[in-house]
Amino acid sequence: MSLINLIRIALKALQRNKLRAFLTMLGIIIGVGSVIAMVAIGQGSKQSIHDQLSNMGTNMITVQPASNLNGGVRIAGSSFQTLTIKDITALKAGAQYITEISPAVTSRGQAINGALNWPTTMSGVSTEYLDIRKLTIRDGIAFTQNDILTSAKVCLIGQTVIDNLFPNGENPIGKVIRFGRLPFQVIGVLSPKGFNAFGQDQDDILIAPYTTVQKRILATIYYSNIYASAANDGVTDAAVTEMTQILRESHRLTANEDNDFTVRTQQELIATLSSTSGLLTVLLTVVAGISLVIGGIGIMNIMYVSVTERTKEIGLRMSIGARGKDILMQFLMEAVIISITGGIIGVFIGFLSTQIVTLTLGWPTIISESSVVLSFVVCAVTGIFFGYYPAQKASRLDPIEALRYE
Amino acid sequence: MSKKILEIKDLKRDFIMGSETVHALRGISFNVNTGEFVTIMGSSGSGKTTLLNILGCLDKPTIGNYFLDGVDVKTLSRDELAMLRNHKIGFVFQSYNLLPRTTALENVELPLLYNKDVSAAERRERAVHALEAVKLADRFDHTPSQLSGGQQQRVAIARALVNEPVMILADEATGNLDSRTSYDIMALMQELNSAQGKTIVFVTHEPDIAAFSSRTIQLRDGQIQKDTQNENKRSAKEMLENLPAVEDY
Ligand SMILES: Nc1ncnc2c1ncn2[C@@H]1O[C@H](COP(=O)(O)OP(=O)(O)OP(=O)(O)O)[C@@H](O)[C@H]1O
Numbered sequence: 001m002s003l004i005n006l007i008r009i010a011l012k013a014l015q016r017n018k019l020r021a022f023l024t025m026l027g028i029i030i031g032v033g034s035v036i037a038m039v040a041i042g043q044g045s046k047q048s049i050h051d052q053l054s055n056m057g058t059n060m061i062t063v064q065p066a067s068n069l070n071g072g073v074r075i076a077g078s079s080f081q082t083l084t085i086k087d088i089t090a091l092k093a094g095a096q097y098i099t100e101i102s103p104a105v106t107s108r109g110q111a112i113n114g115a116l117n118w119p120t121t122m123s124g125v126s127t128e129y130l131d132i133r134k135l136t137i138r139d140g141i142a143f144t145q146n147d148i149l150t151s152a153k154v155c156l157i158g159q160t161v162i163d164n165l166f167p168n169g170e171n172p173i174g175k176v177i178r179f180g181r182l183p184f185q186v187i188g189v190l191s192p193k194g195f196n197a198f199g200q201d202q203d204d205i206l207i208a209p210y211t212t213v214q215k216r217i218l219a220t221i222y223y224s225n226i227y228a229s230a231a232n233d234g235v236t237d238a239a240v241t242e243m244t245q246i247l248r249e250s251h252r253l254t255a256n257e258d259n260d261f262t263v264r265t266q267q268e269l270i271a272t273l274s275s276t277s278g279l280l281t282v283l284l285t286v287v288a289g290i291s292l293v294i295g296g297i298g299i300m301n302i303m304y305v306s307v308t309e310r311t312k313e314i315g316l317r318m319s320i321g322a323r324g325k326d327i328l329m330q331f332l333m334e335a336v337i338i339s340i341t342g343g344i345i346g347v348f349i350g351f352l353s354t355q356i357v358t359l360t361l362g363w364p365t366i367i368s369e370s371s372v373v374l375s376f377v378v379c380a381v382t383g384i385f386f387g388y389y390p391a392q393k394a395s396r397l398d399p400i401e402a403l404r405y406e
Numbered sequence: 407m408s409k410k411i412l413e414i415k416d417l418k419r420d421f422i423m424g425s426e427t428v429h430a431l432r433g434i435s436f437n438v439n440t441g442e443f444v445t446i447m448g449s450s451g452s453g454k455t456t457l458l459n460i461l462g463c464l465d466k467p468t469i470g471n472y473f474l475d476g477v478d479v480k481t482l483s484r485d486e487l488a489m490l491r492n493h494k495i496g497f498v499f500q501s502y503n504l505l506p507r508t509t510a511l512e513n514v515e516l517p518l519l520y521n522k523d524v525s526a527a528e529r530r531e532r533a534v535h536a537l538e539a540v541k542l543a544d545r546f547d548h549t550p551s552q553l554s555g556g557q558q559q560r561v562a563i564a565r566a567l568v569n570e571p572v573m574i575l576a577d578e579a580t581g582n583l584d585s586r587t588s589y590d591i592m593a594l595m596q597e598l599n600s601a602q603g604k605t606i607v608f609v610t611h612e613p614d615i616a617a618f619s620s621r622t623i624q625l626r627d628g629q630i631q632k633d634t635q636n637e638n639k640r641s642a643k644e645m646l647e648n649l650p651a652v653e654d655y
Pocket residue numbers: 404421422423428429430448449450451452453454455456457500
């Protein structure tokens with residue numbers, strides 16, 4: 001029997017039980033719809049994490065102090081004090097793959113403007129830091145090399161701090177605020193960056209010359225981090241190797257001593273986070289896949305009912321010349337039409353719910369073609385797989401027995 | 407002497423119903439030659455339908471051999487039997503067996519769907535032609551539930567003719583028809599038999615229907631009681647012409 005006739009017969013049979021066909025499809029519709037929506041949400045969040053991190057500078061390299069296990073006890077990296085001005089000098093002198101470098105010291109404290117105060121973090125950095133972190137100044141100016149030399153009490157202010165210390169919309173430029181006991185003159189306002197991938201508010205910050213924070217606040221010669229930027233994306237790995245080598249020399253580590261610092265690139269971080277959200281996508285897809293299987297079982301169930309109900313019809317078709325194969329194809333076609341139609345509707349529902357999620361919750365979503373194609377293929381396979389056994393049962397009926405069936 | 411198309415030897419068919427066995431056919435042997443018009447008569451329950459089902463390759467004998475066109479049906483596969491039913495045999499069921507909620511035309515088209523050699527256009531044309539032959543030209547789009555018993559029977563006859571089988575097996579195909587329509591059908595059968603040389607095995611209760619055939623086999627309790635050649639075969643066409651011209655049927 002030709003394909004067109006098979007499709008026609010199957011459609012007709014389904015038309016007779018529209019509601020039943022629809023209910024059977026529902027499992028598939030929900031399955032496919034959720035696969036598409038889940039994958040879209042997963043991909044969307046993955047992409048937005050990636051974008052955010054790239055926005056922080058993909059060629060950024062961070063050095064952190066770390067335990068080299070000398071004492072046999074590991075302690076959190078931040079409590080180590082291994083990075084100093086010597087390292088910066090050595091890196092500036094020796095590293096070819098990095099273009100900019102900045103030490104960083106941070107201090108938590110209370111920012112105070114008159115009666116208002118706000119707990120925040122002050123980062124002490126060099127002039128190159130803004131470039132490395134891709135920060136821009138919205139208003140005012142950045143501090144200069146001279147401010148660093150003189151440990152000037154000037155700072156740049158983030159939007160969150162402004163909101164809390166200058167709630168009435170005054171211009172903070174030129175104002176003097178206090179960080180802890182020390183007065184700072186606000187010379188520039190940072191452009192807002194929003195929350196980062198970890199949910200930290202990147203605007204809740206004050207930035208000052210590192211010398212000021214080191215000498216006037218913390219009274220330390222150590223840095224809490226070193227930030228650098230590689231010349232371009234392609235040389236970050238080379239830059240990491242080179243920096244590691246220079247820092248080992250600078251720290252006079254012998255060949256069998258571990259590093260007392262860690263060098264990380266932003267790209268590693270992106271990879272880690274992407275793989276985490278990739279895992280999430282896989283999990284969501286598995287859950288959605290299970291609902292497809294349940295939909296398939298629904299098809300199988302209904303096809304068994306349908307075969308039993310139509311035993312007489314099967315007997316008649318066989319008695320006028322239908323071969324087992326024809327009957328098999330007829331029922332298989334019905335199952336496949338149910339699953340594929342369900343698949344098409346599911347794709348629409350998936351698109352629709354994805355749009356709704358984006359519009360109402362503001363979550364980023366990306367509908368990938370591969371998820372559409374995949375769920376389609378899975379649908380067809382589901383139809384064939386779960387439709388096969390009922391169809392085979394039908395094809396093996398004995399014509400006269402089937403005709404006599406009441 | 408023309409060729410044997412059907413040859414059955416000592417055919418038995420038992421139905422096992424729990425502990426009881428019903429002997430529907432108890433050893434039947436006869437031959438039918440190509441182009442013969444045979445009627446099978448017998449009281450209700452004498453095994454006519456059972457015999458016809460076996461002749462139509464729908465059922466298999468418990469014991470005994472059945473040769474169709476010289477081929478032992480036992481040796482054929484399911485697919486070969488299906489092919490045979492489709493290409494060679496036109497079967498009219500006692501209980502019509504039309505597909506419900508399907509129009510008369512589609513019901514008649516059905517056998518052609520399983521015939522690869524027939525195109526969609528030809529299928530439609532032949533189905534229309536077959537329905538016209540049974541005088542149902544105005545009922546193409548009616549479903550079985552919208553047709554009278556006799557009309558349904560005629561759709562079933564049209565369906566049996568549509569594949570141009572070499573052999574027509576009809577199980578009380580005129581059982582529900584008035585005498586005029588019966589004669590119409592019988593005239594059609596006689597025409598197919600004499601003009602196209604089709605072999606016809608026709609089960610009936612009515613002796614005057616049997617009179618249109620060339621041979622009558624009388625069954626009784628699953629056995630052949632009588633097998634007689636019909637010397638003065640009547641022409642259904644003449645009977646029709648002689649029938650008083652009544653307005654409607
Ligand atoms: N599937 C079956 N199972 C059990 N017994 C059966 C079956 N089919 C037929 N019989 C029995 O076989 C016998 C012959 O039945 P069959 O249908 O051949 O009669 P028939 O001559 O066609 O009668 P009618 O003129 O009423 O149609 C009957 O006694 C019937 O009860």
